[in-house]
Amino acid sequence: MLYPLYVWKDKDSAYGARFPDLPGVFTAADELNDLPAMAQEAAETMYEGEAHIPEASSIEKWRDMADYAGGFWMLVNIDRSKINTKPVRLNISLPxxxxxxxxxxxxxxxxxxxxxxxxxxxxxxxx
Missing domain, CATH: 1.10.1220 (Arc Repressor Mutant)
Structure with missing residues (x-):
């Protein structure tokens, strides 16, 4: 699922990034190309064992907010199947x-x- 990722870079620092749709998920990388993998790892860590992972929204929802001034946006594919969420018991019928x-x-x-x-x-x- 494609999530908007807000990215910034301060002088003499790594790229910092956060997901507005995934509160508490922050990441950083020295190279911009490394951000998607680091973002996946951060999402897996933050939501491990949770029952619900928030859905992705569009960049338009966030881009005009003051908290997201001075950086830029990326769409990052987060593979939600790799996030170990809380198991749910179910009842199914099979032959x-x-x-x-x-x-x-x-x-x-x-x-x-x-x-x-x-x-x-x-x-x-x-x-």
Whole structure:
């Protein structure tokens, strides 16, 4: 998901950056090209174990605010699937033979049923 990232650079310092949509997520990098990776890492750290990650807004929502004067904006793709959020219990129904096959496959790959289903869902959505 593309999030607006506000970037600034003071003389003799690294680039600083923050996400208005992700309160508390700040990052820095010596090279501008390194900011997207550093931003992903900062978002993962800040929201690890949280149940909700705020949605992205547009740059237009923020650009005229005084807090964001003197810098510039970037759109940064934050891969929300890499953020380990709080697990949620759910109840689903599957054919018995499919569930048996899932459990056997998961066990043979040292996974839990939930871990396997989560990986399968992420893989399917990435295609």
């Amino acid at each position: 018995e033979n499919l569930l048996r096959d899932i459990d056997a496959f998961a066990k043979s790959h040292q996974l839990t049923r939930s871990g396997f289903l989560a990986q399968a869902a992420l893989k399917a959505m990435a295609q």
